[in-house]
Amino acid sequence: MRRLRRLRGGCPRRGPLPVVLRGQGDREPDPVDAARQPSATGRHPPARGRHGVIDAPLLSLLIPAVGGQGGGVLLEWIVDAAIADGYPVHGTSIPGVAQRTGSTTYYVELCTERGASTDELPPIFSLYPVPGALDVLLAPEFLEVGRSIELGFPSPARTTIIASTHRLYSIHEKIATGRGIYPIERLDAAARAFARKLIAFDALALAREHGTEANAVLLGALAGSGALPIAVEAYRTAIRAKAVQVDANLRGFEAGLAVALAAGAAAGGEGSPAAAAPAGQALSDTDIEAMTAAFPQSLRPVLRQGVLRLIDYQNRAYAERYLERLRPFAGDVELGQIVARHLAVWMSYEDAVRVAEFKTRMSRFERIRKEKGVRDGEIIVTDFLKPDLDEIYGVLPYRLVAWFARWAERRWPHGRPSLGQHVKTTTVSGYLRVWLLTLLRPLRPISYRAHEEHARIDRWLAAVARCRAWDGLLACEVARAAQLVKGYGDVRRRMTGHFDRLLEAATKAGEHAMANGGDFTAARSLAARYRALVLQGPESEATAAALAADA
Template sequence: MRRLRRLRRGRPRGGALSVVLRGHGDREPDPVDVAREPRAAGRHPPARGRHGVTDARLLSLLIPAVGGQGGGVLLEWIVDAAIADGYPVHGTSIPGVAQRTGSTTYYVELSTERGASADDPPPIFSLYPVPGALDVLLAPEFLEVGRSIELGFPSAACTTIIASTHRLFSIHEKIATGRGIYPIERLDAAARAFARKLIAFDALALAREHGTEANAVLLGALAGSGALPITADAYRHAIRAKNVQVDANLRGFEAGLAVATRAADATGAGEGSRGFGTTPLAAGPSPAAGGQALSSPDIERMIGGFPEGLRPVLRHGVARLIDYQDRAYAERYLGRLRPFVDEGDPELGRIVARHLAVWMSYEDAVRVAELKTRMSRFERIRKEKGASDGEIVVTDFLKPDLDEIYGVLPYRLVAWFARWAERRWPYGRPALGQHVKTTTVSGYLRVWLLTLLRPLRPISYRAHEEHARIDRWLAAIARCHAWDGVLACEVARAAQLVKGYGDVRRRMTGHFDRLLEAATKAGARAAENGGDFAAARELAARYRALVLQGPESEAKAAALAADA
């Protein structure tokens, strides 16, 4: 240590030394900033061999996944394939906290030097990836690419990103009051910016098409990418050696291999330097549309008198409401919408058409029972779980509260009870939690019998309350439109706040009522004072934005309305 402190003109240095000592054979240290550069020939004598250190290049691969995505099996396939091809390899995993709150990371390091003799020291592998030095990022879900970029692992200089573009929404996306889904366009842009080569496609859809799982498809894409020196036959050998769903996994492997091969061919032909790009997830049929065709002649006749630009929205809305109740109910929707279309404001008509259709198809207990007992639901579950031949067991976790139970009964029968319940439980109603196996005869009948109350829906207590609030909303829009078109659009967008079940819906409708009252009062004051509606517009937009941010901002919204 005394010798190290007398490096410069015999005077000791108090700070750290910016040098790297290369070994016993080096007479002088190299500065850190040039330690990675090749030394000129003859500058120093060659360093002596160091025990336990190898100069062979190591390739790193990271798999960020959550429970149920097969990340562990994918790791084992890669490690087994590398061993079968003779490459020294090491794999490890770090479990996450829970699903979607912290992904489990699977990490592989592979030495590119194989066939080493027994006298050569084994490579020393790391247990963790190095940020900015990752060779392959293999993501079973697209948001995991964003997580890895946030942690700094991929780099545009060296990382091949292979990812499935399908989305499994995170907890934070699901609990958001407003639209909390992370824009896939931003994920795509980030993936392209941080990838030397990008192969992104919907592995889940491809897996379902071939009756397999997405991890097998991604393994094939890894083999076809050429990012690792492992041969395709070694991967196939690893799948067979695992001896679990061999035929299905091989089908998925070949499908992924074909996708990556096409991506490589496209890149080689000059069609893009970043690989295959993303394949958007095909939109499936809306469950609310049921069996009602969106382009049936009957629907076209019903919406024939409306502007052409509004008809795509109306097709969905009318089909949704016919499936929800009947044709007369859909005609009521069009009748409510007509005055706003006749005003000649296309933007207002579009906003009202969309939100009115959603609101009029509110999900009461009857609607929930219909959706849970449809045969198409069980067929979809069978297809997703690959249980086309076997028996499935579906357990529905239901927790209707008192309002939802008596809400399906006639208004005149239960109105007095509803008023009493409001006084008795002003801050929350009792709920009846139950687990119903809808694949059993008794469980199915228990839920299906609720659907028989559908003819009573127009006279139910819930319908009375919902449609009374809808009428107040439409009247407020019409009143505001007489003053200012932009203010009317903001009041129309307030219908976004009416959502949820039970206590959540009661809280959100309370916010809706306050917004409606505050916006109309502000608009009336502006009309009396000369017609400057900027403050009223800002109030309506700001209140809605605060509520949609989540429960933590609702107090600010209430204070904003109180000060208006």
């Protein structure tokens, strides 16, 4: 144990100790790497045989999955396939917390020697994976790869990683006020760094294409990877033996098998497709080029997305208003890109009319049918809606409801009453109830909500222009403040309050800097720090408010 004492006396290793304790009579263990290759072979005599111990190599497989992903069925398929092919195997599961706050891990160990003789004892399998000693990581969702890497299970010298690149966002990603989604690029880089072989593709999209589930597709990818010695036909036998959705699961299996055999799967996320312009208002590429011709080439990709988004939201005249507002900032590439992006998002704020359009589009029901695998027959879609007073009267003309809005703000200063309702949009009455709201779209430009939103947009653009005259970097920080304007109901009122405070504090700090020598470092830091604190979540908002008060 001299190596153990030396390690204990030094710095902590922060990982599993890479040693294997040999049999009785050995003076010290031989160090090994993650691929089970002794680095000091031949230094000691071979271990003496021990009763009841076999030296047949074992392969280990880990499936980290969350509820509803079919991890248990996937485990059973693998175990049944191994048994059908004559391999001793054992599978177990370790339950985790439901949904995305934790995962259930399914673990398989397989002996690579078929049909041991009757005078030999069966192999003794472990119930838990060993960090750094994993042969296959089979992940039904890409974040689970990162979770397993964090726990130290995969090894770049040993582990084959097979993963679906689609994302089911975790609780921490969903509750973040700012952008809390873990970058797919970092997950991909980590997977490549910790895999001996990586097979990563969107198994969920492939499953939907073939009318099946992602676990069947991943089983096919496992079979095609060659990571386990199980014959391909044994996997098919296991699927048939379960006698559940056999045809659909076999289709998914064959699709995953083809991907793995082609070895052309690549990790990566897919961005959201750009919204298409509604019928009758679609623009050709020539039209968009003509509308954006006066802007620098570096801005045009962003402008194209903004124009399409706003035509889908309202009409071409509304998109031209967007370009006109952006024109004063086009000369500064960095500032222009920031303003272009946030302005397009802000001008397409989601009012009750927009929500109704999303809820009643035929493409939505087609997508639901495809996701649920319902090709024929009736589906029932229930939308849970809870509009508050601001959202209800916000779609009505400003002149008609302005007085009521002022009274409501005095009457309920800390939150408006809401109207909860469950609407079945797959029924005639439910669909019409929501669809009728879309008829208010022509009134949107004169609505109370439009009046309030565009007044705040104009104040923001004026502040950006003013700060630009002082300092370009300060103008960029003030432009990024638009990121705070988000949410619905009480959340949006709270966030717009923070936006107003940031705008006021940043411009005051800029005025002070301009009057005292022109050093805008403090003003830039204030704007960036305030925005970062608010985006961290409600627990940091008090700190942000105190920061603005001290400015």
